[in-house]
Amino acid sequence: MQAEDKDAIRIRRRPPTGPPVHYVGTFQFRLHTPDHANPRNILEQILWDKDSQLTLMKERQPLAVLQRLLPGAPPVRDFVQALKDSYHTTGMPALIAELKKASPSKGLLRPNFDPVSIAQAYQKNGAACLSVLTDEKYFQGSFENLHAIRSAGIKCPLLCKEFIIDAWQIYYARSKGADAILLIAAVLPDADIKYMIKICNMLGLAALVEVHDEREMDRVLAIDSVNLIGINNRNLETFEVDISNTKRLLEGERGRIIAQRDILVVGESGLFTPEDITFVQSSGVQAVLVGESLIKQEDPGKAIAGLFGKDISVPT
Numbered sequence: 001m002q003a004e005d006k007d008a009i010r011i012r013r014r015p016p017t018g019p020p021v022h023y024v025g026t027f028q029f030r031l032h033t034p035d036h037a038n039p040r041n042i043l044e045q046i047l048w049d050k051d052s053q054l055t056l057m058k059e060r061q062p063l064a065v066l067q068r069l070l071p072g073a074p075p076v077r078d079f080v081q082a083l084k085d086s087y088h089t090t091g092m093p094a095l096i097a098e099l100k101k102a103s104p105s106k107g108l109l110r111p112n113f114d115p116v117s118i119a120q121a122y123q124k125n126g127a128a129c130l131s132v133l134t135d136e137k138y139f140q141g142s143f144e145n146l147h148a149i150r151s152a153g154i155k156c157p158l159l160c161k162e163f164i165i166d167a168w169q170i171y172y173a174r175s176k177g178a179d180a181i182l183l184i185a186a187v188l189p190d191a192d193i194k195y196m197i198k199i200c201n202m203l204g205l206a207a208l209v210e211v212h213d214e215r216e217m218d219r220v221l222a223i224d225s226v227n228l229i230g231i232n233n234r235n236l237e238t239f240e241v242d243i244s245n246t247k248r249l250l251e252g253e254r255g256r257i258i259a260q261r262d263i264l265v266v267g268e269s270g271l272f273t274p275e276d277i278t279f280v281q282s283s284g285v286q287a288v289l290v291g292e293s294l295i296k297q298e299d300p301g302k303a304i305a306g307l308f309g310k311d312i313s314v315p316t
């Protein structure tokens with residue numbers, strides 16, 4: 001399904017097959033527009049590349065083969081419960097600390113990137129869960145990193161931070177040890193979100209459904225099975241970051257529905273100071289997802305206390 005058709009999603013998930021065919025009598029012709037062959041923004045560019053990469057990955061490991069591997073995958077941990085437990089223990093938003101070597105907006109963030117030791121430092125210093133970027137081309141991440149972190153015995157549940165456009169990717173993430181996956185409302189029609197959440201439920205995975213504006217929030221709130229929403233303060237088309245986005249999307253009726261349905265909300269992106277954390281907490285989030293402000297520090301683990309304004313690690 002082309003994302004544009006359904007739910008009026010702006011992001012085109014794959015390159016269009018070409019401009020529409022026009023018929024005049026027995027003649028057929030296409031009007032070539034400069035727009036159709038080129039991605040309109042970075043998010044489209046990432047998704048179009050993802051589409052080509054996926055074709056190859058699925059050829060190498062068809063779904064039936066992947067499904068046979070799943071019983072051997074490490075057991076799933078409860079991502080949402082880990083966030084709730086941390087929130088109740090510390091009284092601060094639970095931290096999902098991101099392993100982010102590079103990004104399209106900021107380039108290389110951490111040249112000396114050792115995923116396992118960073119994951120250990122995050123865990124030791126109070127992260128409730130970890131987010132592992134797996135996109136290679138734009139974030140210099142990998143599924144090997146996800147697998148290595150899981151195999152190293154890290155107890156924090158792991159979010160596979162990937163641009164998911166095909167159910168195959170959910171099975172693949174699980175086979176590499178993921179406990180949660182990301183579904184971005186800007187790129188997925190409602191029917192796909194519902195279908196993918198069903199697969200997550202079947203596999204025991206949590207689905208973090210990400211929104212950026214009121215329209216996406218309303219679409220997602222209309223889906224009964226959603227229990228974990230991420231509000232991204234970064235506009236993925238323009239890279240603009242504004243943390244008041246979190247507050248705006250949780251005001252009024254939307255906030256009331258979220259509270260009534262006990263949906264856990266994660267504030268994502270652009271969080272750098274204890275004041276930022278207090279601001280999103282007072283807006284209504286129970287968790288935060290943080291990459292840049294931790295990963296760029298000499299010691300990303302110790303940077304957690306700096307970000308929260310206090311030590312949030314729980315003595316073992």
Ligand SMILES: O=C(O)c1ccccc1NCC(=O)[C@H](O)[C@H](O)COP(=O)(O)O
Nearest residue numbers: 103104105106236268269270290291292
């Ligand atoms: O970070 C980017 O430049 C980016 C560009 C295009 C699509 C997604 C992108 N980032 C994903 C995220 O939303 C962040 O990695 C995550 O929320 C952490 O953000 P931050 O703390 O600001 O690094």
